[in-house]
Amino acid sequence: MVVSSPITPGQVSFLLGIIPVFVAWIYSEFLEYKKSSSPSKVHSDNNLVELGSETIKEDDRAILLEGGLTKSASAKFNSSSIKVNLIRFLTMDDSFLLENRLTLRAMSEFGAILTYFYVCDRTELLGDSTKNYNRDLFIFLYLLLVIVCFMTSLKKHHDKSAFSGKALLYLNRHQTEEWKGWMQATV
Structure with a gap:
């Protein structure tokens, strides 16, 4: 018979931290899918703006690999405050979620790994096994x-x-x- 203990404050804070990140990541993936599957006009000015920003991102990435941050990339990091980004995250701002989709994915994967470790180590869901050395x-x-x-x-x-x-x-x-x-x- 397994005696369950009450939920600790650490478990509550972990769940309150990982569940919104996971939901935001799933929603950002949905937004990316919706954006990529929507038919775009071939001769539209919007496509030109998107193509121009992609080439700038590739140039910044190449410069970063070769020698460091560019001035435009370092200005991007200092321009927005943590408070504004947290509010944009909590309000599930579409543009914010699309910009940080890969970061949300990495955070969700890390949270899933931590949850798996917790289930394996601290619960009786998975049975014990003998070590074979x-x-x-x-x-x-x-x-x-x-x-x-x-x-x-x-x-x-x-x-x-x-x-x-x-x-x-x-x-x-x-x-x-x-x-x-x-x-x-x-x-």
Whole structure:
């Protein structure tokens, strides 16, 4: 017989946080589907505006990969306050949900993973199982993983940027400086 305990404040706050995010993500996916499935006019000026904004986004993305934030991208982050964004989220503003659809998806996936971990660890919904440990299999898989990592590190990468034609460095200065900043901030 399983004795259930009362719901804790942490469980309530988690559910009050994850359920609106999940609902907002589902609604933003519906809005994206509705926007992409609606027939658009071939010779419309609206399509020209959309195409122009997509090319700007691609240029910003290429610059970000090569060396850092552009001035226009950094201005976008500072222009809107947290309070305004929270109000737009709570009122389920269509344009806000479409802009942040991928972020809402990532937050929903993370919440689903946390919920799965909670169900597996703290409830009796899934039965117990016996652990099966094999030292030889573990060593074999570990060595196989090390060999695969070693072989992939030997491959030379000759990727060029589509934007500037320069070689893309996987550990470029901008990326290592950002890691350095994060390491200093956590100490």
